[in-house]
Amino acid sequence: MTALVLSSNEIDAMATKAAKGVGMPWGLASDAGRAARWLADHGLPGPEVLADLLEWRDGRPHAEVAPPDVGLSWVDHPTVLDPVVVGAVCADLPERLVAGRAELGRIRQPLLLGAALASVAIRTRTALVASWEDATLGVGAGGATGCGSLGVVEAAVTVEPGRLDGEQLAAPVDGWAVDPAAWARLEAYAHRTYAPDTESSRLRGAGAGLIDD
Amino acid sequence: MLNRTGRSYVVWVQSSPAVELRPPDTVMKLARLGSFHQSRLSFMRVLLRRLVREKWTVERVRFDIDPPGVGVAVYEARGPERTYSLVAFGHDLAADQRSDRVIAQAWDATFALVDGVVDPATIDRLAANVPLQEAGRVSARELTLSRANRSVRLFDHVVDRLAAGEQPDSAMLDEVGYLMRTTAVYGSGKFGLADRERIADRPELAGPFQAEMLTVFLIRAFSLDLVEYLAQRRSPSTAVAMEPALRRTLGVGNATGLGMAPFVINHPSLFSNWIVARETALARVRALPEAEPHAQARFLELLERARLNAAGWRSVHELQVEKVATLVADLDALRAVAPEIVAGAEPWDRVVRWAEDSLGLEGQEQLVSLVLEPYGALVDDLATEMGADEDTVFDIDGSMTTDDLTALVTDLYGWALGIDWTDLDETARAWYVSEDKLEPRMGERHEEVIEPYESPLAPGRDAARLHADLVAWDGEPSVAAFLLAHPEHRFVTRRVQQSIAFPYAEIRENTISSDVLPIDMLRCKLSYFGATHFDPRSDRWVRIIMFRHAPFPDELDGLLEATVDDWCYPPLEAERTR
Numbered sequence: 064m065t066a067l068v069l070s071s072n073e074i075d076a077m078a079t080k081a082a083k084g085v086g087m088p089w090g091l092a093s094d095a096g097r098a099a100r101w102l103a104d105h106g107l108p109g110p111e112v113l114a115d116l117l118e119w120r121d122g123r124p125h126a127e128v129a130p131p132d133v134g135l136s137w138v139d140h141p142t143v144l145d146p147v148v149v150g151a152v153c154a155d156l157p158e159r160l161v162a163g164r165a166e167l168g169r170i171r172q173p174l175l176l177g178a179a180l181a182s183v184a185i186r187t188r189t190a191l192v193a194s195w196e197d198a199t200l201g202v203g204a205g206g207a208t209g210c211g212s213l214g215v216v217e218a219a220v221t222v223e224p225g226r227l228d229g230e231q232l233a234a235p236v237d238g239w240a241v242d243p244a245a246w247a248r249l250e251a252y253a254h255r256t257y258a259p260d261t262e263s264s265r266l267r268g269a270g271a272g273l274i275d276d
Numbered sequence: 277m278l279n280r281t282g283r284s285y286v287v288w289v290q291s292s293p294a295v296e297l298r299p300p301d302t303v304m305k306l307a308r309l310g311s312f313h314q315s316r317l318s319f320m321r322v323l324l325r326r327l328v329r330e331k332w333t334v335e336r337v338r339f340d341i342d343p344p345g346v347g348v349a350v351y352e353a354r355g356p357e358r359t360y361s362l363v364a365f366g367h368d369l370a371a372d373q374r375s376d377r378v379i380a381q382a383w384d385a386t387f388a389l390v391d392g393v394v395d396p397a398t399i400d401r402l403a404a405n406v407p408l409q410e411a412g413r414v415s416a417r418e419l420t421l422s423r424a425n426r427s428v429r430l431f432d433h434v435v436d437r438l439a440a441g442e443q444p445d446s447a448m449l450d451e452v453g454y455l456m457r458t459t460a461v462y463g464s465g466k467f468g469l470a471d472r473e474r475i476a477d478r479p480e481l482a483g484p485f486q487a488e489m490l491t492v493f494l495i496r497a498f499s500l501d502l503v504e505y506l507a508q509r510r511s512p513s514t515a516v517a518m519e520p521a522l523r524r525t526l527g528v529g530n531a532t533g534l535g536m537a538p539f540v541i542n543h544p545s546l547f548s549n550w551i552v553a554r555e556t557a558l559a560r561v562r563a564l565p566e567a568e569p570h571a572q573a574r575f576l577e578l579l580e581r582a583r584l585n586a587a588g589w590r591s592v593h594e595l596q597v598e599k600v601a602t603l604v605a606d607l608d609a610l611r612a613v614a615p616e617i618v619a620g621a622e623p624w625d626r627v628v629r630w631a632e633d634s635l636g637l638e639g640q641e642q643l644v645s646l647v648l649e650p651y652g653a654l655v656d657d658l659a660t661e662m663g664a665d666e667d668t669v670f671d672i673d674g675s676m677t678t679d680d681l682t683a684l685v686t687d688l689y690g691w692a693l694g695i696d697w698t699d700l701d702e703t704a705r706a707w708y709v710s711e712d713k714l715e716p717r718m719g720e721r722h723e724e725v726i727e728p729y730e731s732p733l734a735p736g737r738d739a740a741r742l743h744a745d746l747v748a749w750d751g752e753p754s755v756a757a758f759l760l761a762h763p764e765h766r767f768v769t770r771r772v773q774q775s776i777a778f779p780y781a782e783i784r785e786n787t788i789s790s791d792v793l794p795i796d797m798l799r800c801k802l803s804y805f806g807a808t809h810f811d812p813r814s815d816r817w818v819r820i821i822m823f824r825h826a827p828f829p830d831e832l833d834g835l836l837e838a839t840v841d842d843w844c845y846p847p848l849e850a851e852r853t854r
Contacts, residue, residue: 067413068416068468069468070416070470071471072465072466073465073466073467088767089732090765090766090768090769090770093670093767094766097670125763130760132757132760133754133756151759151766152674152760154672155671155755237415237416257714257729258725259725260710260711261724263724264717264726265379268534268710
């Protein structure tokens with residue numbers, strides 16, 4: 064099966080519904096949609112890493128994957144955190160995030176922090192560098208850069224103001240070519256948000272007949 | 277310039293006194309939004325003014341169609357910098373397949389608007405996908421994807437008459453108003469189309485829905501070409517073309533269902549900008565101390581033509597029939613007093629105030645559109661402020677205190693806090709998406725198993741829930757901490773905070789009550805498109821006419837921007853032929 068080329072809007076919409084499908088409320092699901100879209104817009108595998116995250120997230124309650132407070136210092140937190148929730152706290156508190164070095168603890172699919180960090184960087188006009196293992200992801204008004212092994216499944220992440228270096232991350236010219244298997248997983252999660260097609264729904268729900276002249 | 281002072285919004289006009297905008301609590305009610313009419317700021321009018329101003333040309337570069345209408349046609353629209361091509365595919369559709377519904381699988385014609393000119397390879401690629409619509413894939417080179425069905429009765433009548441060398445029956449043309457009816461015009465990245473961000477920096481596409489409106493304008497030309505061509509093929513020796521005056525009376529139909537209603541809720545900053553533009557235009561005109569004679573004459577002429585439009589407005593829906601009747605009566609009452617009022621001081625403010633006391637909502641909102649008409653130079657610039665960069669308003673201010681958020685909810689959503697949400701009638705409906713072709717639907721929450729699939733389209737109820745949990749909150753008093761503990765309120769909190777900068781973002785009424793009419797939302801959005809003749813077929817499905825009385829592409833040459841723009845009101849001569 065060949066790769067499917069997608070628009071950013073399609074990625075955002077599907078990712079949002081898929082995140083809702085595994086139980087994220089609509090607000091966080093919208094953050095997940097933006098996270099996947101931002102990665103694809105920067106030539107990184109947004110739908111693919113989100114599919115992995117959602118598989119991990121499926122069935123886990125919010126409290127288990129959310130940080131314990133909004134202190135942005137969770138290095139000693141005993142369990143792995145959801146990057147969508149961590150990203151939401153970071154994006155909600157931009158001034159706190161850029162005030163110094165933030166030890167965000169162990170995070171699943173840390174690439175998914177990208178959109179939230181980029182938003183903070185743009186609003187505070189402060190370039191930020193996120194680091195995990197040998198990888199760094201830089202975000203600023205001028206765009207995003209990356210180096211090292213960005214795509215790890217889990218890692219301890221720190222974020223601090225810094226300078227962007229490494230390879231400039233750019234959108235593919237024709238749109239993101241998604242791995243069909245990952246897209247199918249997102250579709251399956253999204254499908255959980257669709258109501259079953261009953262006879263009553265079909266006849267009444269759209270308020271229109273089935274045949275027209 | 278819009279500034280918030282206390283609870284009101286004020287517009288400043290150079291060398292004029294400040295006039296307050298009509299407040300959101302007045303404007304953002306469903307019954308009023310459901311009475312909006314097209315105006316100078318409507319997207320079809322913005323498009324046609326530009327096509328004329330910039331001397332765009334349209335050429336039919338390919339028309340390979342065989343009876344009964346199968347094949348491909350291509351229209352190139354050429355502007356000063358870029359060309360866009362409408363690729364039209366004609367199909368042979370069985371009568372029992374013809375449906376307005378999203379769940380339809382086949383259509384009489386399908387279309388794509390392509391960025392640039394098309395080569396044969398592109399046509400081949402599109403031919404394998406565009407006829408499938410949602411089930412096909414298009415690319416970032418395409419801007420829109422759409423489809424249309426014939427109005428069978430009128431289409432066949434027109435072909436029959438033209439083939440016989442006769443003109444079609446003008447009463448039948450009036451009755452239906454179009455040869456083809458679109459059932460969806462997709463854009464903005466759907467099914468692989470170009471994302472809006474890719475094209476939004478082009479002046480001709482910067483305004484909302486300009487690519488979609490161009491598509492429909494070209495589909496209208498195709499529908500007329502098609503009937504004339506089929507008539508010619510059927511009887512080459514006798515067939516005639518349609519008379520230009522009759523052609524003009526035909527627009528493009530459109531059937532719009534529930535899928536469009538959520539748009540005005542899902543795009544709060546954009547929707548607010550649309551409303552603010554029109555309200556600001558109104559405030560600017562109301563601030564004028566007097567009306568020049570030519571402005572008075574213009575207004576009074578278009579009032580007559582608006583009445584003609586209302587009198588010719590056909591609907592089969594009981595509610596709309598009643599609304600049209602009150603509109604006609606309203607315009608008659610207005611005709612009786614308008615000449616004297618607009619000749620006096622502060623004419624537009626006075627006539628609007630008179631209408632508030634004397635007319636129904638249909639008449640009041642028709643008047644709002646009419647008073648803008650003489651003042652293109654004063655208001656048309658507002659059309660450039662009707663877009664929105666939605667990404668910049670996505671973020672939540674987590675440093676806001678929960679007390680401040682509580683106060684904001686109380687201020688902006690007081691209307692929702694006053695609703696008894698335990699009353700089953702207030703939560704009778706739920707919006708959802710069906711697994712069947714992802715058709716948006718609305719159902720009975722307390723009778724069907726749909727609540728688990730509910731779309732977030734009840735901001736009032738959600739704001740009331742937010743308010744209750746805020747009042748009970750005893751944790752760290754920041755919005756960030758509150759939302760970490762209450763992620764279920766993140767969605768509505770985003771809306772509440774957006775409403776600070778976008779005061780008209782929210783429909784200030786219950787969108788899930790037993791008496792909600794989704795057609796009110798459809799009417800509002802479609803009025804901004806520039807639609808006329810709203811004909812609801814139920815409480816959640818409406819047919820409209822687009823571009824009726826507009827010039828055709830081959831008539832644009834030589835027209836002036838100032839004179840082309842009144843096409844949306846039927847010409848007075850029509851009265852004589854009626």
